[in-house]
Amino acid sequence: MTTPLPFRILSTAQALPQRVVTTAEVAALCSVPAGVAEARSGVRERRWLSEGETALALGAQAAREALSAAQLEIGDVDVLLNASGSQLQPIPDGAALYARELGASGLAAYSLHGTCLSFLLALQHAALLIGTQRAQHVLIVSSESGSLGLNFAEAESSLLIGDGAAAVLLGPAESAAQGLHAARFETYPEGAAHTQIRGGGSLLNDRSPGGIQREDYLFEMQGLSILKLASRVVPGFLERLRPGLSAGLPGIDRVIPHQASASGLALMRRYGWPEERIEVTLPTLGNVIAASLPLTLHQTLSSGRANPGDRLLLVGTGAGLTVGGLIVTL
Template sequence: MSALFRPAPPLGVRILSTAQALPARVVSTAEVAALCGVPAELAQKRSGVRERRWLSEGETALSLGAQAAREALAQAGLPPEQVDVLLNASGSQLQPIPDGAALFARELGLRGAATYSLHGTCLSFLVALQHAALLIHTQQARHVLIVSSEGGSLGLNPAQPESTLLIGDGAAAVLLGPAERPGQGLHAARIETYPEGADHTRIRGGGTLLMPQNPRAEHRDFTFDMQGLQVLKLASRVVPGFLERLRPGLSTGLPGIDRVIPHQASQAGLDLLRRYGWPAERVEVTLPTLGNVIAASVPLTLHQALRAGRLGVGETALLVGTGAGLIAGGVILEV
C-alpha cells in the first residue's frame, strides 16, 4: 500500500510560531446535553468534553482564522508580504468558491502570494504540514503559513447527540520556515485511506452530488452525520498496521517520540491510544476544554504543547489521527 509520500528524512523545516483564536462563547456540556435531550452527566462521561467554544454574534471562521494568522506573524516578527504560500487547512469550508485561502489572504493583506486549500477533513493540517515541508526543503518557498479554522457548530444536528456533544469551534495558525540545524524537520509522513469508511462520517449536501435545490434534499443532509461506533471499529483494525508503516514499533510504544499530538476525535478515540502502550503523560489532550475542533484540533493541541513547554526545541513529536474517509495520517517532526 502506498503512502502520500515517504520522505528521505529529514525534510528541513522549522516552526517559527504558532497561535490560536477561540470564540468568546464558552458552551458547557450541560447546555449541549439539554439541547440534545440527554442527561448531562452521561453526556460528559461519554464525550469526554466539559466545555467547548462555539461561534457567536460577530464571529466567523474567517475572522478567527485571520486573527490567529496575524498573531502568528506578529510573534515571528514577519511582515505579511514575506509569506510565500498560505495554505488553508480546514475541514469546514467557508464557501465553495473562491477558495478559502484567498479569503484569508484578503483579510491579511497578502497580494501576490500563492494561496490554496489542502483538504484532508480532520487531518487537513497534517496534509498541509507535509506539503509545506516539501516546499521549504526544496527551496520553492521560504515562509509558509498554515491556517486551520473551523465553524463546525453551525452544521450540527441535535438529533445526533454523539457528534453534537463533541464539536467545538476555533482556529490555529502555524508559520513555518527553513530548518536551523541538521536533523530538524520532518522525519516521516504517511497518509492512508480506507474508503469502506467513507459513509461513516459525512455531510451529504452542498456539493454537486446533492445541491440545495435538489428536490430530494433534506435539511439533515446539510448537517454533520457520524456513525461513531463504526468509525472506531474500522480505526481499531487499520491504525496499528498504519503506525508500523509510519515507524516500526509505534503500535506498541513510542520509539524516538517525546510527545504525541493526536487529533482530538473523541474520548473513545483517545482511549484507544492506550492499546499502543503510549504513556498518558506523553499524550497532549485538549478534548475536555475545546472538544473536537475538526482540522484545527491538531494545530491547537500542538500550540498548547509548545506554549506550555511540554514540547521543546530538539524534541520529536508524533502528530497523528484519523479523519473522514476513513483517512489515517501521521507526521514525525523534530521541533
C-alpha cells in the same frame, strides 16, 4: 536517525470564540442527561461562534498573531495554506479569502482539504516546499465553525464539536536534525459513509430522488462504526509509519493527536503509549475538526511541554476513513 526534510516551526497562535459552552448546555439541546453526556464525550466545555464572530475572522486573527510572534509581516510569506475542514463558501477557495483579510496580494494561496487531517496534509506540503527551497516561509491557517452544522437529534456528534482557529508559521531549519522524518496517509473508503455532510456538492441536488432536505447539510457521524474500523486498521498503519509504534513510542518524545473523541484517545493506551506523553485538549476545546491538531500543538509549545530538539508524532483520523501521521523534530 533519519535525515529529515528540513524546516522549522517559527511560531504558532490560536484564536477562540468568546462563548464558552458547557456540556450541560449541549446535553439539554440533545435531551441527554448532563452527567451521561460528559462521561461519554470526554468534553467538559467547548467554544462556539456567537453573533458577530466568523471562522474567517478567527483564522485571520490567529494568522496575525503567529506573524507577530515570529516578527514577520504577511509580505514575508511565500505560500498561504488554508487547512480547514469546514468551508467558508464554495467559491472562491478559502485561502483567497484569508489572503484578502490579511491584506496579502500576489502570494500563492490555496487549500489542502482532508477534513480532520487537513493540517497534517498542509504541514507535509509546507515541509516539501521549504525543504526543496521552493518557499522560505509558509503560513498554515486552520479555522473551524462546526457548531453551525450540528444536528442536535444526533447527540454523539453534537456533544463533541467545538469551534476555533490556529495558525502555524514555518521557515528554514536551523539545525540538521530539524524537520520532517516520516509521513504517511492511508484511506479506507469502506468508512466513507461513517462521517459525512451530504449536501453542498454535486452528488445531491434538486434533481436527486427526494430532492434535498435540511438535514443533508448537517453533520452525520456513526461513531461506533468509525471506532471499529480504526481499531482494525490503525495498528498496521502505525507500523508502516514507523516500526514499533503499535506497541510503544520508539524515538518519540511527545504525541500530538487529533482530538476525535474520548474513545479515540483511549485507543492509544492499547499501543503502550504513556499517557503523560500524549497531549489532550478534548475536555476544554472539544473536537475542533482540522483545527484540533494545530490548537493542541500550539498549547503544547506555548506551555513549554515540548522544546527544540524534541521529536513529535502528529497523528489522527479523518472522514474517508483516512489515517495520517507525521514525525517531526522541532
